[in-house]
Amino acid sequence: MTIQELLEKMPCRTSGDLQKTVTGITYDSRKVKAGSVFVCLVGSRTDSHAFAAQAAADGACAIVTQHDIAPVSCAEIRVKDTREALALLSAAWFGHPAKQLKVIGVTGTKGKTTSTYMIHSILEAAGIPTGIIGTIGTVVGSQVIKTNNTTPESYDIQKFMHMMVEAGCKACVLEASSIGLRDHRVDGFSFDIGLFTNFSEDHIGGLEHKDMQEYMACKALLFQKCRLGIINVDDANWQGITAGHTCTLSTYGFRKEAQLRAENDCLISKPGYLGVGFDLCGSMRGHVQVDISGRFNVYNALGAVAVCQQFGVSLADVRRGLDTVKVKGRVEPVPVPGNYTLLIDYAHNAVSMQNILSTLREYHPRRLVCLFGAGGNRPKLRRYEMGEMSGKLADLSVITADNSRDENVMDILADIEVGLHKTVGKYVVIPDRKEAIRFCLDNAQEGDVIVLAGKGHEDYQEIKGVKYPFDEREVVREILMAEGKLPAESL
Numbered sequence: 001m002t003i004q005e006l007l008e009k010m011p012c013r014t015s016g017d018l019q020k021t022v023t024g025i026t027y028d029s030r031k032v033k034a035g036s037v038f039v040c041l042v043g044s045r046t047d048s049h050a051f052a053a054q055a056a057a058d059g060a061c062a063i064v065t066q067h068d069i070a071p072v073s074c075a076e077i078r079v080k081d082t083r084e085a086l087a088l089l090s091a092a093w094f095g096h097p098a099k100q101l102k103v104i105g106v107t108g109t110k111g112k113t114t115s116t117y118m119i120h121s122i123l124e125a126a127g128i129p130t131g132i133i134g135t136i137g138t139v140v141g142s143q144v145i146k147t148n149n150t151t152p153e154s155y156d157i158q159k160f161m162h163m164m165v166e167a168g169c170k171a172c173v174l175e176a177s178s179i180g181l182r183d184h185r186v187d188g189f190s191f192d193i194g195l196f197t198n199f200s201e202d203h204i205g206g207l208e209h210k211d212m213q214e215y216m217a218c219k220a221l222l223f224q225k226c227r228l229g230i231i232n233v234d235d236a237n238w239q240g241i242t243a244g245h246t247c248t249l250s251t252y253g254f255r256k257e258a259q260l261r262a263e264n265d266c267l268i269s270k271p272g273y274l275g276v277g278f279d280l281c282g283s284m285r286g287h288v289q290v291d292i293s294g295r296f297n298v299y300n301a302l303g304a305v306a307v308c309q310q311f312g313v314s315l316a317d318v319r320r321g322l323d324t325v326k327v328k329g330r331v332e333p334v335p336v337p338g339n340y341t342l343l344i345d346y347a348h349n350a351v352s353m354q355n356i357l358s359t360l361r362e363y364h365p366r367r368l369v370c371l372f373g374a375g376g377n378r379p380k381l382r383r384y385e386m387g388e389m390s391g392k393l394a395d396l397s398v399i400t401a402d403n404s405r406d407e408n409v410m411d412i413l414a415d416i417e418v419g420l421h422k423t424v425g426k427y428v429v430i431p432d433r434k435e436a437i438r439f440c441l442d443n444a445q446e447g448d449v450i451v452l453a454g455k456g457h458e459d460y461q462e463i464k465g466v467k468y469p470f471d472e473r474e475v476v477r478e479i480l481m482a483e484g485k486l487p488a489e490s491l
Contacts, residue, residue, distance in 0.1 A: 001093070003062050003075055006037065010088050016075030020061040025093050025155060027086055034059035037077075039086045042066065064089070083184040087154035091188030097161040098189035101131075101169060104307055105176040105186065107222045108197025108232075111300045112150070112175040114292065114327050115197055118304035119173045122321030126313040131164035133157060134175035136328050136457045141167050151180025154188060161189075171311070178218035186225065193310055194226035194247065195303050199237040216240050223247050230306045232299060233258050252306045253299075259283050260306045265298045269363045271339045274331075274449070280305065286315040290322045293331050293343075294359040329456025331356065334476050336441070337485050340448040341365075344472050346456025348375065348402070350385035356451060357393035366447030370394035371436055372454045373402030373412065376462075380415050387419025390427075397427035400436035402454045403462040433461065437472065438479050 004018040023035030029051035032038050038055040040048045040063065052063045056072040063069070064077045064085050079085040091098070104119060106112045113135045120139070123130040132139040135150045138160045147156070157174070164172055176186055176194070199219060216237065223229040223245035231238050234253035242249060252260040265278040274293035278301075280286050290301045305318055313321075326332060332344045347356045353372070360368055370390045374383040390397040399416050401409045409431050420427050430436035440450050452472050459471040480486035 003037070003077075006089060006092055007077065008092070010085065010092075011079070012085070013078040014075060016062070018062075018075055020075070022061060022093075025086075025089055027153065027155060029055050029058075032058040032060050034061075036060045037062045037064060037089065039064040039082050039089065040066070040069075041082055041086065081184065083154070084187050087158075087184050087187035090155040090158040094158040094162040096189065097158065097165045098172075100165045101161060102171040102192045102311070103161075103189065104171065104173040104193045104195065105191040105222050105226060106134075106173065106195045106197065106303075107176045107178070107181070107219050108195075109200045111197035111296070111303075112177070114297065114330055115195060115300045115304055116173045116175055117327040118290075118301055118322060118325050119195075119307050121325035122304060122308040122313060122318055123171055123173075123311060125321040125324075126308070126311065126317035128171055128311055128313075129167070129169045130171040130173060131160070131167075131169045132173055133160055134173075140164050140169065149180070150175050150177040151185050154185045157185060158188065173307075176222050178215055181221040181225075182218040186222075191222065191226035192228065193307055194222040194229045195307055196223075196229065196231045196235070196238065196241050197300065197303060198232060198235045199241060220244060223249075228310065230303060232303060234299070250306060252302045260302060260309070262298050262302050265295060267293075267295070267363055272333055272335065272341055274333070274341060274343075274360070274363050276301075278302075280315075280318075284309060284315065284318070286319070288315075288319050288322050291325060291333070292327065293363065295362070296359075329458070331359075331451075332456075334473055336444075336476070337480065338444055339446040340444045340450065342441075342444075342476065343449065343451045344456065345451055345453050346458075347372070347451075347453040348456075349382055350389045353386055353389045353453065354393065356453065357390065360449050360451060361393065363449065365449035366445060367395040367449075368393070369396045369398065369440060369444075369448060369450040371398040371400060371440055371450070371452045373400050373404075373409075373433065374416055374454075375403045376405030376407035376409075376412060383412060383415035384419040387416040388422045389419075391420040391423030391425030394425060397425055398430060398436050398440060399427060400430050401433045401461065403458075405462050406464060433470070434475050434479070437475055441476065441479055442483075 001022050002019050025037045027039045027041050032055045038060040049069050052069045056074045062075040066082045106115050116134050120130050138145040140163050220241050226247045229247045229249045231251050233251040251258045260283045261281040262278045268275040275291045277289040278298050329346045334342045336342045345356050347353045460467040461470040
């Protein structure tokens with residue numbers, strides 16, 4: 001492919017030889033090779049236009065810019081916005097893979113990750129191979145690729161969708177964050193379906209959004225990029241989210257006017273299974289159960305069903321998908337041999353701690369045990385608040401290490417104790433996280449719910465700049481094996 005062919009239909013001004021062969025596209029100057037097209041991105045800390053001359057010297061055949069640079073020895077492509085250009089160029093480079101997939105975008109303040117996994121689980125149950133791009137990583141078949149952002153850069157999204165097409169996927173479900181929408185990471189293709197979960201205050205300040213109005217406007221962009229928008233009409237902000245929409249709208253919720261409704265929701269509690277059940281009404285009818293705790297997951301499940309209806313799935317597919325869905329690190333059940341429930345969750349601040357512990361309280365456990373720590377190199381206030389929240393809501397807090405980073409773990413635990421001392425909650429201090437988990441397993445009682453909070457999908461502990469392997473699922477299995485409570489074939 002030549003530069004000229006790569007630029008087909010892309011608005012730009014050019015100079016230099018456009019007939020040279022392109023060997024790749026990169027937005028990282030350190031990855032420039034002979035024949036690369038180097039796209040200069042303007043970031044909050046770095047403007048990579050400063051590296052244009054070096055990229056040309058390293059063999060780039062073209063430099064994509066949005067403002068003036070010193071003359072270079074290769075072609076220059078001037079565009080209005082290099083982030084938008086990166087998306088368009090990447091789509092062309094990978095052969096527009098979205099045209100061979102049904103692409104679903106999920107946006108909202110909460111529930112994006114859970115909703116994507118529910119959609120994936122239902123479609124897979126219906127025999128529709130589906131890939132995922134989101135917070136926990138990119139899923140292509142049995143392969144899981146770690147990513148740094150909820151919504152990766154546009155080049156990576158196109159690369160992943162190309163991989164999905166090559167692997168035989170028919171659909172892709174993608175978490176469309178407000179930052180990803182704002183920064184053109186999902187430009188260069190159209191979504192077949194956009195799903196809105198909910199909207200509340202988040203991501204305000206710093207390098208994110210200046211105010212709630214901007215945050216909402218960025219979320220709303222999804223519904224100018226999709227053919228069908230599926231909307232939670234119970235959320236008070238749904239009309240703001242759909243302002244300026246260019247798509248057809250479909251609705252879900254508990255309201256009678258919703259096209260797909262939920263009724264008669266209930267909690268389901270048994271050892272190893274804390275879920276919800278409800279009746280589907282309206283455009284699909286029947287009772288379903290979800291193997292994820294919390295009444296709010298009725299909304300996530302309802303939105304997922306509304307999406308999957310567009311693929312012609314059956315009620316049996318929906319039931320099978322929702323009853324077996326697992327989301328790594330999101331109130332994730334871990335098999336244990338006793339009559340208690342062990343969960344892993346990503347809760348790592350006071351708000352998320354309150355959400356998970358309040359949710360689990362609704363299941364009336366004999367005891368609610370919360371194991372958690374706090375990250376190093378982070379505000380002390382977060383630690384005080386987490387300690388206070390666990391002290392108020394848990395029957396027993398087990399405080400231990402998390403990612404201590406450059407701090408002494410004992411100093412972090414002392415800060416958590418400040419918050420705990422504001423309550424009458426019982427707690428123990430066990431600095432070594434593996435030993436803290438062992439304590440929880442050895443002292444579990446029938447009817448207990450134990451949540452290992454803070455790590456979630458992470459499979460490491462960061463200490464003094466080094467990331468050490470630490471997957472809590474594996475740690476639990478190792479402890480149970482060593483104590484003879486789990487057969488060897490379970491490992």
